[in-house]
Amino acid sequence: MSRVQCLAQLKDLPAAPYPDRGGPMVILDATAPLAYTANTALRLVFALLGAGAGQDHIKKWARDHRAHHRYVDTDQDPYSIKKGFFYAHMGWIIFENNKTSTTGRVDISDLKSDRIVEWQRRYFVLLFAIMGYLVPTVVCGLSHGDFLGGFVWAGCIGTAVQQQLTFCVNSVAHWVGDRPFTATKSARQSPWAITLLLMGEGYHNFHHEFPTDYRTGIRWYDVDPGKWMIAFLSFLGLATNLKRFPQNEINKSILQRKREKLENESQAVDWGVPLEELPVWKWEEYEEQTRTGRNLIVIRRAVHDVSTFVAEHPGGPAIIAAAIGKDGTEMFEGGVYGHSNAASNLLDKMRIAVIEDGMSR
Ligand code: HEM
Numbered sequence: 001m002s003r004v005q006c007l008a009q010l011k012d013l014p015a016a017p018y019p020d021r022g023g024p025m026v027i028l029d030a031t032a033p034l035a036y037t038a039n040t041a042l043r044l045v046f047a048l049l050g051a052g053a054g055q056d057h058i059k060k061w062a063r064d065h066r067a068h069h070r071y072v073d074t075d076q077d078p079y080s081i082k083k084g085f086f087y088a089h090m091g092w093i094i095f096e097n098n099k100t101s102t103t104g105r106v107d108i109s110d111l112k113s114d115r116i117v118e119w120q121r122r123y124f125v126l127l128f129a130i131m132g133y134l135v136p137t138v139v140c141g142l143s144h145g146d147f148l149g150g151f152v153w154a155g156c157i158g159t160a161v162q163q164q165l166t167f168c169v170n171s172v173a174h175w176v177g178d179r180p181f182t183a184t185k186s187a188r189q190s191p192w193a194i195t196l197l198l199m200g201e202g203y204h205n206f207h208h209e210f211p212t213d214y215r216t217g218i219r220w221y222d223v224d225p226g227k228w229m230i231a232f233l234s235f236l237g238l239a240t241n242l243k244r245f246p247q248n249e250i251n252k253s254i255l256q257r258k259r260e261k262l263e264n265e266s267q268a269v270d271w272g273v274p275l276e277e278l279p280v281w282k283w284e285e286y287e288e289q290t291r292t293g294r295n296l297i298v299i300r301r302a303v304h305d306v307s308t309f310v311a312e313h314p315g316g317p318a319i320i321a322a323a324i325g326k327d328g329t330e331m332f333e334g335g336v337y338g339h340s341n342a343a344s345n346l347l348d349k350m351r352i353a354v355i356e357d358g359m360s361r
Contacts, residue, residue, distance in 0.1 A: 034212075034241070034243070035211070035212055035213060035214040035230075035242075035243050036214045036230055036234070036239050036240065036241055036242045036243060037239065037240050037241040038233070038238065038239050039237075039238050039239070039240070040116075041238065042233060042238040042239060043116050044116055047116050047117070047119070047120040048120075048127060048131050049131065050120070051120055051123075051124055051127035051128050051130075051131050051132070052127070052128065052130075052131025052132040052135070052159075053132070053159070053162060053163070053166070054128045054132050054159055054163065055163060055166060056124070057117075057120055057121040057124040058111065058117045058120050058121065059108060059111045059112070059117055059118075059121050060121075062108060062111055063103075063106060063108050063111075064078045064079070064103065066106040066107075066108070067103045067104045067105075067106050068170070069208065069211055070104060070106055071103075071104040072185050072186070072187070072208060073185060073186050074104075075102050076102055076103060076104030077103075077104070078092055078096075078101070078103040079092040079170040081170070081171065081174035081175065081186045082186070085171050085175055086171075088170045088171040088174060088175075089167045089168070089170060089171035089172075090167050092170075132155060132159045133151060133155040133156070133159075134155075136150050136151070136154030136155045136158060137150040137151040137154070137155055138150070139154070140153075140154055165197055165198060165199075168194070168197070168198055169198050169201040169202075169204065172190060172194060172198075172202070173187060173188060173190050173194075173198060173201060173202050173204035174186045174187055174188060174204065175188065176188060176190050176191070176194065177189045177190040177191065177194075177202070177204075177205070178205070179205045179257065180205060180206075180254055180257050180258075181205050181206050181209040181210070181250070181253045181254065181257060182205060182208070182209045182253065182257065183257065183260060185205070185208045185209070187204040187205045187207065187208035187209075188204055188205050189202070189203050189204065189205045189206065190202035190203070190204065192222070192223045195216075195217065195222075195223050195224070196223045196225070199225045199226050200215075200216045200217055200222075200223065200224030200225050200226035200227055201216060201226065202216075203216035203217045203218075203222060203224060204216070206218060209253060210245040210250065212243050212245065213243060213244055213245045214227065214230050214242045214243055214244070215227040215244065218250065230242060270349060271345075271348060271349075272348035272349040272350070272351055273351060273352075275302065275351075275354055278302070278351060278352065278353050278354050279352075279353045279354075280353065280354055280355075280356050281303060281353040281354070281355055281356065282355075282356050283355055283356070286298060286303055286325075286353070286355060287325060289303075290324055290325035291325075294307070295307040295310055295321075295324050296324065296325070296352075297320070297323045297324055297325075297326070297328045298326070298327045298328060298329070298355055299323075299327075299328050299329050299332045299347060300329050301329075301354055301355050302351040302353070302354050302355070303351065303352055303353040303354070303355065304347055304350040304351050304352070305350050305351075305352050306320060306324070306350055309350065315337060319336065319337075332347075
């Protein structure tokens with residue numbers, strides 16, 4: 001398990017609901033449920049591994065992460081993707097000026113009263129040097145006799161690579177992929193190969209919509225090493241209280257998104273003038289219009305202008321012409337020929353009026 005993921009999981013607290021929907025600014029209760037509970041020994045290990053990742057101490061990291069969740073995509077989001085890919089990736093670290101920081105306020109009182117968190121904060125630089133450089137150097141030196149290789153590859157390059165991968169969670173996972181759970185946030189479900197590199201964090205759309213869930217990939221075949229690790233720790237008895245959002249609610253979000261997408265796609269299609277926007281004709285008016293020579297046919301109480309279609313009619317012009325001036329519903333629906341759904345759709349584009357209630361034939 002990478003140090004990146006350990007660190008991420010340790011600090012991954014839920015955000016207040018609906019920040020981007022103009023909801024009330026609710027300060028998180030410090031006792032708000034975590035995605036899971038790690039026991040003291042595990043928390044200590046995570047604090048050490050997290051220090052080795054060199055991504056600042058837990059309190060700062062968690063404050064930024066909570067602000068990111070609560071104010072995602074706004075100016076108060078510390079690494080908002082709205083400020084550009086590079087800014088979300090690492091620009092926010094380079095350009096951040098704490099005095100003028102716009103990062104939104106979040107409650108971290110639980111972290112302030114946590115002795116492991118406080119200890120890690122106080123000795124962060126020392127712990128980073130030990131866990132990030134000294135330990136890899138010594139381990140490689142003692143196991144392979146290559147102290148320099150350990151320092152360069154496992155220490156310097158290893159730390160730099162894992163940092164870049166973590167930064168990708170804020171940039172790539174807010175940039176590449178689809179949004180099957182919510183479109184109100186920039187977070188995306190990245191392809192599995194990216195997600196594998198990000199230890200599961202690439203399933204970011206799910207994570208932002210259901211932050212209290214210890215998983216990010218919820219299907220059995222989703223590549224989510226973070227989830228696997230937590231489940232394994234739970235099996236060992238080191239992690240408890242693993243939270244899962246109710247599947248029924250997750251299903252609702254998926255369906256709502258599918259409906260949203262369908263509605264968007266539907267808008268790109270010409271379905272014909274909506275019935276409610278058409279003028280209402282009396283039956284006599286319809287008959288009068290056809291007497292003037294217009295090729296009109298009533299089918300399902302709508303008047304259709306078939307002038308340009310009569311000659312192209314696959315059943316021949318004569319058979320369709322026989323319905324002009326009449327109610328052709330029965331003929332169209334099987335009396336003469338049971339037309340396809342495609343024919344019905346084509347018909348809808350020809351409608352020009354609706355017949356007043358009860359007036360036909
Ligand atoms: C109401 C009077 C109509 C009659 C009696 C009629 C009859 C027929 C018949 C007999 C066929 C089968 C042709 C074959 O397989 O050889 C046919 C096909 C077809 N007709 Fe009509 N037709 C009528 C109106 C319309 C109208 C108003 C439309 C406009 C959309 C239309 C569109 C089609 C289409 C697209 C087909 C090809 C098969 C299919 O998609 O169902 N027809 N029609």
